[in-house]
Amino acid sequence: MTNDDVVIIGSGIAALQLAVQLNNHLNVRILTKGKVRTANSYLAQGGIAAAIGVNDHPSKHIGDTLEAGRFHNNLDTVREIITAAPSLIRNLSQQGDVFDRDSNGELFLGMEGAHSEHRIVHGGGDATGKNVIEHLIGRLPENVTVEEDVFAYELLLNADKTRCIGVKVKQTDGVIQRFYGSHIIIAAGGCGQLFTYTSNAETVCGDGIAMAYLAGAEIVDMEFIQFHPTLLSINGQTKGLISEAVRGDGAILVTEDGTPIMEGIHPMKDLAPRHVVSQRIYEFLKKGKQVYLDIRSIKEFSKRFPTITAICEENGICLADGKIPVAPGSHFLMGGIKTDLAGRSSIRGLYAIGEAACTGLHGANRLASNSLLEGLYQGNQLAKWINGTRTEHQELDFSHSFQPVFSEQADLPDILQIKDSMMEQVGIVRNGANLKKQQAWLAQFNVDDIRLDTCSTADLTKIFMVITASLITKAALQRTESRGGHYRSDFPIEDNQHWLRKSIIHKKDRGLEKNNELIKTALAT
Template sequence: MLSDDVLIIGSGIAALQLAVRLNNHVNVRILTKGKITTANSYLAQGGIAAAIGEHDNPAKHIVDSIEAGRFHNDPEVVKQVINQAPSLIKGMDAQGDFLDKDENGNLLLGMEGAHSEKRIVHGGGDATGKNVVDYLVKSLQANVIVEEDVHAYECILNPEKDRCIGVKAKRLDGTVCFYYAKHVILATGGCGQLYRFTSNAKTVTGDGIAMAYLAGAELVDMEFIQFHPTLLYVNGETHGLISEAVRGEGAILVTDDGTRIMDGVHPLKDLGPRHVVSQTIYEYLKNGQNVYLDISTINNFEERFPSITLICRKNGIELSKGRIPVAPGSHFLMGGIKTDLMGRTSITGLYAIGEAACTGLHGANRLASNSLLEGLYQGHKLAEWLNNAPKEPFLKVYRSEVTFEGEKLALPNVEEMKDLMMERTGIVRNRADLLMQSTWLNQFNVKEKLDHYSVEELTTIFMLINAKLITDAALRRTESRGGHFRSDYPLEDDTHWLRKSITHKLREKNHEHSKTAIAT
């Protein structure tokens, strides 16, 4: 049994920023189900959005974020994060030399979809996530203990079920470990691996979201999944992300015969909001046509995009031909565990930051490069709050029981579930498909006692829970908005639906009852 001041589940940018910013006298433990760098943050090719350009200002960035989010954002949250972005970036730049600059030492700024100005800060060209994560890992102090290959699977609550006091976790050999802390932070990312085509790391299966749900925390906006328009697409499979920065530098989406598919679709054409571009590409692919990024106008492509160049070479793409085959895939969850900007959930002692959390910043569709910004902001903000929080003794520990015997669950085949989620609860949705998917998912049940399941089974269970939550939320929202597109309700409906969709699991005596509600 281990006790700490702060227990962090996950090792992405939000988690590491928090760990680095906490005072040295705070005992911190990071648990990660893989290695410390096996997170979405490490794969992030895009950059960090901040209004630091000569002709830019936070007001423009705020407008772009709310427009991309289809006015579903929390305006006060957007203002607070965006207004803080310039000082956050400048502060990080002053502490470490890992961001790209011109010959005069000024930060280079790139353009991405739905932005009105060049405001994307990069590191290592298209390796921003790696650069920032490497910097943060090197900055960890002796008060931070990192445990790898530890799979957290259950929040430990006090007897009253109103405070989180720790988590249960499994090691690779199946050993169950108890970790207790004054503050438990879920920073486990989204759930991109629910879909056949995804840019996400293999470890991103919605674990923290499922843990929070089973503990009784409120979730919000689970229907809003962002599909990135351009993943490398070879032989019917996706093989990594082709950053939006490529289109920002002039690449055009075309068919085999050179038809520009975004002309006449959106005023910003190839740099339109991601949901618009993804839906357009999807329709062409569905009709049997191939879609490519025409990169022929980009000079020194291999030097400017080394990570993308490596991905393409590994998959047999000859960049000299000037075309990269692409398809859209799941990229980011706008919804998640309902929190405030500090990461506080509806359960005392339980926090969520990064993609696992939903603060209201992104609305119905995330503006490009606002995600790394949010992770850095939330990690910094929560650290400030915890550093200044009144000191309290360790809570009384109520050791949770472990049950190694239980019925064998009939679990879905993961590959089949991913295919069906892509087909029925993916880029384009409708009531008939969603009902079929709900019926298919509901044939599989999840029990409360998880101790006796293997790590592989736990992963499948968490994916199943997230799939049900997304499908149910998508059924309830009878409109199209941002990353949620219903072909049977193709228009936005501000009269009835400009509001959040809240989901939570009631902690009643039988622990079986669930409830969904719509909140303004």
């Protein structure tokens, strides 16, 4: 049992940015399910968006963000984060050799889908996440303790359930530990592993969101899942991400015979917003036709994209042929734990930052390379908040015994069943009949009746996947329109009359679920 000032669950860019920015006199503990370097942020290829080009301006970046998000975004949040982006990038670039530069020593700016200007800063060509994470790890001060291979599974609340005061974790040997703190932060990422095809790290299963939901926090916009259009596809399996920057550098999507598939579909063609491109590729795949990225126009491809080159070569793709087989897969969750800009949730003492949080920046569909930006911003803002707040140490209850507890047999589905059913029923194209079918299938597992202390980490993963999948399915069924990453074939158009700027919020009240169909306005003007 420990009592820290700050406990951070997760180790991605938002978590590390927060830890680095906190005052050195604070005791900070990072808890991560795997290793520090296995977070989604470490895998990020594309880059970070910031309006720092000569012809660019934050107003253009704001416009692109709103357009991609189909105007479901929180406008104040968008303005605040996008306006702060240039200074965040400059500060980071001044701290070390993090980003790529051109021959004049200026930051190299790339182009990605749905952006109107070259504004994507990169590191290591297509290894931006790795570069930034390694930089932040190198800056972690001595007051930060990192605990790897610990599975956080239950948030601890005070007696009257008004404040979060800690978290329970399981070690690899099954021993249960409690970590108390004045500030408990969920930075555990999204839920990409709920789907068969995904770009996400193996650990990203929606744990943080499920824990927050069980504790009574508000969860919002879970229907909005972004499917990245281009994952490397080999014999029906996805093997890794092919960054949108490849299309930004001139690659186009084609069929086996070389016919472009985005002609006449959107004014921006292959650089259209991700939901448009993903749905177009999906149409061809459902007909049994493979789609490829034609990269023949990109000079020195292996030099520009070394990480992607390695992924392709490892999987037997001959880049000299000029074609990479691709398929869409789950990539990013626009929804999550409802927070303000500093990461404060609806429960006192509980915060969420990064992909686990929903600030309203991304709306219904994230603009490419805005996610690492949000992580940097939220980590910085929450650090300012905590640094200026008086630390309140919690009184610890030593009456509990912390011995390993053997698992009880739980009636839970296989992980592959969850992934395949979510991909089929709640994936790129949805409809009411399939969503109701999935909702009924998930409801049979009665995860609310399982005592978490008695479960193995394998069963805890399944429980959290079922909970998070249920939240997505419920929200997708309630939103009777198509918007951004949420596409309903039975409601194929945006319904601005009934749904523009309205959010679906789910909340579990003190352990008793309500049919929380709270619909609130996300944007006033």
